[in-house]
Amino acid sequence: MSKQKASKGLGRGLTDMPHYQNHFSSESKHKHPLFRSSDKLKEVSSSQNSPRIIGKMAGDIALVPIGQIIPNKDQPRTEFDKNALKKLANSIEELGIIQPITVRKLSALKYQLISGERRFRASQLVGLEELPAYIREADDKKLLEMALVENVQREDLHPIEIATSYKRLIDECNLSHEKLGNLVGKSRSSISNQLRLLDLPEEIKIALVTKKISQGHAKALLSISDNPDYQMVLFGLIKDENLSVRLAEEISRKGKKKKRKKKPTFEITDVESEAIHEINLRFSQRVKLVKASATSGKIEIKYSSQEELDKFLDKLSY
The missing domain is CATH 1.10.10.2830 (Arc Repressor Mutant, subunit A)
Incomplete structure (x- = not known):
């Protein structure tokens, strides 16, 4: 790194903030690994094993040796874009660390990363030996x-x-x-x-992850989850025809109308049909059997006037 580039990063990062200006003299700031490139790290004493409190910002911030920090096995993010990490590493090399990481103390010389893994990994690429960190009990x-x-x-x-x-x-x-x-x-x-x-089906989730469809498209597809065949047809149209979210929503609404569930029908047996026929003859009334299942249902009696209903009720009382 040229002297001109090195000087651009000096004085920036955490030590440029008012909270930290009193913790670093001009000389120490030029030697601190947070503000120098990896070719200057040899200037830092490797015998310094314990974290040093350097300031406060929503809690104590200490400089923790990077070799004492282990990644969090429960890190929810499993993939890190290499190009993005390289850009962050370049930023750290030039400007220093702006946002501290957060670690949990496991032992006197061992810490587990809670948050800030991208900064941790990028700092390793740069070759830093210490990182500013909140140390929390969790x-x-x-x-x-x-x-x-x-x-x-x-x-x-x-x-x-x-x-x-x-x-x-x-x-x-x-x-x-x-x-x-x-x-x-x-x-x-x-x-x-x-x-x-x-x-969502795996194929659609992969398309969402790879940005072949948007979250708006995914929501439109979710609205027709009960019609998987139509859902996959619409998914294909979104990809192949580059449909807008609004058009995808409109097509999904049509799919929901087409998928209206039909009520199941149960066949009326000969015995039930004969019984209904006898009721119709006896009461001179339009009677209909509506089956809800093979063994249950209801009998509907239709009438067109109050007088017709009264006659039927009179016959029931005999």
Whole structure:
């Protein structure tokens, strides 16, 4: 790195904030790994094993040796874009770390990552030896909850990642839809609608993840889940014809009309038919048998005037 480029990053990051300016002299700021490229890291003493408190920002922030930090096995995000990590690494190399990571203390020299894995991985690419971190006490359940909540608030997540994180928060952290909504700043209905995306066929979910369809398209497809054949036809049209969300919604509404469920019919037996015939003859009335199942139903008596009804009731009383 040229001297000109190195100087551009000096003084930035956490130490440029008023909270930290008193913690770094001009000399120490130039030697700190958060503000130097990897070719200058050898200047930092490797004998420094314990985290050092450097300031406060919603809690104590300490510089933790990166070698003492282990990833969170319950990290909800399993894939990290290599190009995005490289861009972040370049930013860290030039500007320093702006947002501390959060870790949980496991032992005197061991910490587990709670949030900030992209910053952690990018810092490893740069070659930093220390990272600014909040050190929190959290049990495993709380650890997972904190990691998931931070994850769903990222702007670059695809809808299935968000829905999966919601489901894990509900299933593994025993959160209700309402409590989850309060945690992530969403309405209860928004949480429920997001979770429904997980009910889509795998082919449609993959298309949503790879951005071949939008979340608006996915919602239109969800509205005809009870008609899977029509759903896949519409899915094909969205992909092949590049349908707008509005047009997809219009087509899905037509599909719902076509799929109106027909009530099941049950055949009237000869015995039942004969009985209805006898009733009609006896009361001179239009009587109809409506079967609800093979063994149950109702008898409907039709009349066209009050006088006709009165005559029928008189015959019943004999």
